[in-house]
Each structure stands twice: as structure tokens, then as C-alpha cells.
């Protein structure tokens with residue numbers, strides 16, 4: 001078994017997409033260093049992350065999160081969670097299940113990207129505050145069409161599996177990703193999620209089961225779990241989730 005800790009490279013100060021990776025690392029109990037959160041004096045900081053983007057590990061990852069696992073450098077959130085999950089038994093054992101878990105994780109990554117686009121609908125380069133009208137339009141369709149479509153889809157998968165997990169018989173990294181996206185959406189769109197929750201009982205039961213896993217519960221209670229905030233992907237802007245949306 002490996003002895004060297006994993007190195008996670010992700011922006012400090014936000015959960016962001018890095019959180020999907022952290023949850024898997026925490027659940028399996030794998031030692032890891034959250035490099036950009038370490039002081040520069042100890043080889044950490046954003047500078048080190050930027051160096052990795054600039055090829056310091058011998059490859060050119062497109063964007064964080066990035067995981068170094070000994071000789072391997074992996075990026076794309078769903079590729080990382082698959083890698084760690086399969087390595088540490090947090091994935092189905094059979095090929096069919098492994099592919100299905102991966103497809104679900106990639107689809108959740110699409111939902112994460114669509115969530116991001118509600119506050120940055122026209123450009124990722126300019127601040128939310130400078131694209132509010134477009135954000136309001138985008139968020140409306142996200143609330144009324146896209147959130148229900150994605151979450152009902154997860155609910156339907158759960159309804160078809162008596163084990164109450166997304167794939168196979170036990171919780172996998174795909175379930176941890178579902179947990180995180182549901183938590184994030186509750187934070188960012190509290191009114192919408194409160195309205196939808198009664199129609200998504202299995203998904204919320206899964207959310208609660210993941211939260212109660214001992215390693216996850218310990219992580220969520222620790223200072224390593226940053227709070228959601230308005231710098232990350234799941235942002236709470238009242239204008240994007242009105243309490244009483246116009247019909």
C-alpha cells in the first residue's frame with residue numbers, strides 16, 4: 001500500500017470542486033495534503049498550485065482540482081473521485097458498476113457546471129455583480145427546469161435500487177458526490193430546494209446517510225470543512241432564489 005500522502009491542488013478558501021475530492025479522501029481515510037492551504041514556507045500556497053498548472057509535475061492540467069498520487073497526476077473532478085474511489089474500495093467492484101458510477105459522477109459534474117453558470121452566465125471572467133440580469137434569467141431556468149431534471153433523475157435511480165444507493169450494494173464515491181451537490185444546492189437555492197425536498201425522499205435519505213458516515217461526520221465537524229461562501233460554486237444570492245418566484 002502507498003505510504004506517500006496524496007497531494008490535492010485546489011484554490012484555498014472555497015469548497016468548490018475540490019470538495020468532491022476531499023470528501024472521498026476523507027471517507028477512505030487516505031492521508032493527503034491540501035497543498036494550496038499550506039503556508040508558502042512549507043511548500044504550499046497558491047504559488048505552488050500555479051506552478052502545477054504551469055507544468056511543474058510534468059503534465060499540463062487544465063484546471064484544479066488536481067491530484068498527485070505518486071507518479072500519477074489526475075485532473076477533472078470526476079476522474080479524480082473515480083481514481084481514489086476505485087483504489088480504496090469506495091466504488092463498485094464489478095466493471096459494469098464501475099462504469100455506471102463514473103457516468104453518474106460525470107453527470108453530477110455537469111450539474112455543478114450548470115450551477116456555476118447561474119452566477120456567471122455570460123462570462124467566467126467578469127464578476128456576478130456585472131452580469132446580474134443574465135444571471136436572473138439563467139437562474140430561473142435552472143430552478144424551474146434543470147434542478148428538477150437532475151435531482152429527479154437521481155431520485156429515479158435510487159428508486160430502482162433497493163439498496164438505496166446510486167450503484168450496486170454499498171455507498172460509492174458517486175453517492176458522496178450526490179451528497180455534496182445536494183448540500184450545495186440547499187445552500188445556494190434554499191427556497192427551491194425546500195419546495196423540492198418532499199418530492200426527493202430517497203435522495204435526502206442518501207444525503208443523511210452519507211453525512212452520518214463516521215469519517216464524513218468527523219470531517220464535516222472539523223475545520224478542514226470550509227463553510228459555503230459567495231466565492232465558490234454554490235453561492236447564495238437572494239435574487240437568484242426568490243422566496244415567492246413570479247409564475
Ligand SMILES: N[C@@H](CCC(=O)N[C@@H](CS)C(=O)NCC(=O)O)C(=O)O
Nearest residue numbers: 016017063064065075076077078109
Ligand atoms: N470540468 C472540470 C472543471 C474544472 C474547473 O472549472 N475548475 C475551476 C475551479 S472549480 C477553475 O479554476 N477553472 C479555471 C478555468 O477554467 O480557467 C472539473 O470538473 O474538474
